[in-house]
Amino acid sequence: MTWLRALKETARSGLTVERKRLEPLIALRGAAGLALIIGVSLTLFGPAVAASSAFGAYQAAIATFQRSWRPRPELALASGTSLALSTFLGYLTGTHTLLFLALLSLWTFLAGLSWAAGPTVGIIASSNVAIMLVTVTLPTSLAAAAGHAAMMVVGGCVQAALVVLFPIRRWGAHRDALADALAAEADYARRLRHDPVAPFDPEPLMAARDAARITPRQARTRPAELHGARGLAERIRPVLASLADPAVGVPPEGRERDRVREILAAAGAVLDAAARAVRHGEPVKIPPAALATLRTPDTGAILTGPAYRAATRLGALLRDVLETAGTPTPQPTSTPTPTSPSTPTPHTHSDTQAIPLLRPTLPALVPGTLRAMRAELRHESPVARHAIRVTAVAAAGYLLGHWLPLGHGYWAPMASVMVMRPDFSQTYSRAVARFGGTLVGVALATGLLQLADPGTGLSAALAVLCAGLMYLLMRTGQVAAQACVAAYVVFLLGMGGQQWTQTVPERVVLTLLGGVLAMIAYAVYPAWETPRLRTRLADWLIADGRYAAAVVDHYAHPAGKSCPDVREALLAARDARVAWQDAVARAKNEPVRHRGLSRAAAADAEETLAQLGRVAMLMEAHLPDRDATPVPAAARLADALRASTEQGAKAVRERRVPRWDAVRTALREWDGEGVPDRVVRKGAGLLLETLEELSDALDTTPPPMLVDGTETKRRPPEPGP
Template sequence: MKGLSVSPTMPDVGAVIRSLLGVLVVAGVALHWAGPTAAIAAAGASAIAGAVALQDSPRGQLRLVVWVTIAMGVAALFAAAAEPYAAVFAVLVALWGFASGMTWAISANAGLVAASAMALLVLTPAADPPWPEAAAAGGLALAGGLGQAALMVVWPRRRRRTQRAALARAYRSLASDARALAADPTASIDPQPLMWLKEAFTLTDAQAARRPLAYRSWYGLPDRIAVTVTAIAGRVPGAPECALVLQAAADVLAAVAAPSPLARRSAGDALDAFDATAATVTGPEAVSVQRLSEQLRDAVALRYGEVTPPPDLPELRRPGLPGEARDMLARIRSHLGWESPVLRHAVRLSLAAAAGALVARFADLGHGYWIPLTVVMVLRPETAHTYTRCVGRVAGNALGIVVAGVVVLTLHPTGLFAAGFAALFLAVTYAVAGFGYMALSAALAAAIVMLVDIGGSADVATISDRLLATLIGGALAVLAHVLLPDHADVRLRQRAGELLKTEIDYAATVIRAYAHEIDKPAEALSAAWERAYRARAAFEAAAGAHAGNDPAFRRWLRAYRTALNVVTASCSALETAIPARPPSGWSMEFLTAVDDYVHVLSGDPAPPGAAWQADMGLLTTATERVRAAVPSSDAATARVLIGELGVITGQLSTLSNGAARLPDNA
């Protein structure tokens, strides 16, 4: 169930209703055909698969739900069969916990989904007799997840449909505009489809600015193509071959507008034709043509299901399942060193959950499954505020248990009635996901209580048992962190990366407010600054507790603080100089270049176990693009922005590659 925390904000209502209806239908079918044990497994698997289906993913969402469903079926099968045997079940929990912890090496979402499967493992009741009922639990869990996959196909998300339509419209418009510019260089790009595209991706998603670069490329790339096409059109009178380039680009854009398996080869042929035409351009305009070539390749790659362009784009080959499996295994192997926070998290999760399963069995505690379940819900491979977040999640669990317990004592829901309350609390989970981990834990714990109570009702003693088990599980989680903390050097590096990321988020907010009119700018800037301030306090605490007092460490600490102070000063200067209203004379090319800089500056989230760093290659290129696009009107205001961007980029270069890098032996 922990995978429900994957989605950071409330998805669109239609998609949530779709997911919850799937849970109710599966619970009803399982209750009718196989009983409460299978109903708990099936409804839990359906809820997890539904949460995964609500994620925004650039590609492979249906395939991801199917693979998650298979994992849920296996977890339910093994749990129902092994749960009657204490030692066997504890070993199963330990092995699954270690594997679940190591999946954080792949990505944070993969780690949360694996933890969800582990939560289902410890939740599924014992089957009696073991194998027929265990097989039913596993089979119905599989059916529950596949039901969510089927709902994705027949009832696609409204926002997803809107985004696909906006993408098709934007690329069709760009193709038409490119042909018009080839015939008449005085023509212009129609900005309306590009504006609709950006609104489709951002106005319905409060977290769009924090999405990975691959996600933001969906709506940012057409803007960049429009700027490049306009620049090439300005060369047409003196370089007639540029008109042919625009015509060839229009063919590619038309193929991108409506991707399909039949058009896949046409897109490759159009790119071949474009490359042949682009090779004839040798003058100063060749730089713009080369940039357009790269952008068109990115557009084709994204629209035909690739996050990054493959080596042989005209054939549009995918790595396939074997290639993806090799990549995942390589990431996991890279974290098998004892200093890795991912490996230490896996060991903590494995040992604490297995110990919790044994305590639950031999302590004769009612609803003892809450001990290992709390361990699963509390532990993360985190370095910042570890104990605070552990205690906060345990407190959230306790609050959710009490709230759900009051509902149970008052209404005594069982069967499908209890499943309905579970779906209701799942809806609350989605609604409060953006309010912090305590609220999320409370809603999720309440949903789990109702899910388990499909087979019966509870009393006051049951609520007390659940609270006691939750406290024991929380104590085991904290104890695991105390006995096996992260390596001191790794912790300091990650705290440094967290501080750098919050400073960059503050800088991105300031730059966005300088160039655009944003809602409640004072509140947005204040919130970004407060996050950076808290991260700086955590970093200073980690630096003060660090044992490395050699000269190299002191030089690193001094250089790191100096560079961050310069970044903060630049942000403060920009914040002070923010115009009352964004300048109206800035060109689309300049604003697009600034937006690109902000997107690259924000970067992708750091992989679990790694400190965040800026991509200096992309950031340097984005900085030069802003400088090259300086507008003729309101140039003084623009130069203030360009100057501070240069300072920020320079300091980030120092932090990423220069003297401010933490020495390995610090």
């Protein structure tokens, strides 16, 4: 990414205010907590303590805005307490440059490693290090340092208390995640009417699953409509796909296809109604036309075989979704006939209840976080390289700021720590946004200070106003957010009597210095995602292969619809897919190229692997019951899929074209034994076709050429190990 492009994209995204993402009430609550703690601190202790407590409350409020499914009070308390500890330890070593530099390096390295536990922990830890560089300069004695640290804890407690006393859309994020998943299913159903093999992005389902992991305390108060619907949405997706796909369903055109389109449209309407009900906590309002379509007995006379089974299962799942969302489906006036798709197959209510996914409490999270950080202590890890890089930059920035005759040298390392991320693209854009926003914020705050010459009280009020605007705009772009942050710091330090000329000029220069150091660090010690694309692709291939093998194996060993191993393999395949997509997105903005995998080949490979997972999902929708006749040949095919995809992944990493001879042999043997169910055999054939398409996508051998009037043949790919 060039500087010009980065400036254009950052300006476009950073200056655009997305009204749908604004949360004014939550921003007002955070600003009110900040105003409360500043007012009390000013009255009781004076401007210096008020500034420290304001930083604690400010950081605690930012923690509650992070994309996390944990209770917001816990995040506020953890943020305020960790900042207080950092400030106190920093003050103890602040008078000794080398000792403080050692503490800064250790703290920064741990903050860099903390990204292994997730972006929420990484952002909070990085912010604590950055703010610590400022707050350690405020106390004047050991007792004062302890008092400042205590007030930071109080600031976190105030923000936590406000979240408890004034809840705004309690469970709102969880409701949105589940509603988004149901709405995505509804959109998928409508798209399948026109494109029977339409793709589906599983990210909404993954977000809903992440939101469903709750702490034991949350489990006691979770609304009833948030129970079970996510699991039902997961089951609906393969049923929708199998109902629409001509390979295992009905012909592309004709009376049966028209009926399938009607059912898909009705399913989309019902899922949309359930999504609206969950999002707003209201009763479900079912469109009468959709309900009539699902209750009609004509389906049994039109659909047969796998299509009829899928329609029947879909009707049962939709009824369960409506019951879970809070409104039972109206029962038909007459006894349902066996031919109605709304007649569910016999099931118990426990089948629709999701097993609670418990999230560890904050104290229990510490060992897991330490294990994750320890697992990243290897040179090839992007997180470890980020930790080393940000530590070196912070130390170098602190030393340069200390030696330069500018004063307030902490601005350089603070800017570096705040902008640096484990990947290049985010760091680059954030560095541009931070410097641009800093210039805007400093200029506006400076001009206001010069014109109005505010005292302590007015400076505090302006700081609270800037913080409130930052809370409001922080999700709409980095330029706007950083401008508010810059103005907030200027007003907060001005509240303590520091004139703008003591902070603004050096902050501009040192912020630029911190951004330049961050860019140099990536040039000297990069962690590019581009060279790892083949590894990410290989990981996805293995995960998809294991998922497909787990599904196929259950045709040889029928176990009913409840198959934990299939579910686990599906989740792993989704994680691998998201890891690949994230890697491609990051690599797109990196100034390096991967000679072994072109963009076209990467796009084709992504499409084929998505199709591989989709075929496995179609087969999962028709898993046999426990009393079904086993298909012994399916076990051999499952073994061949596992072994071949692992060998194929090795070939992908080594820039060879994978081969699928073992899968092809297993299918030939299967055909010799006979296949009792056309769905499973058709699905198995589609698996092989998709794998062969993957080999074609990765085959970079030049096409046949005419040499002296004779067409040369393409050299066959090297056999896999």
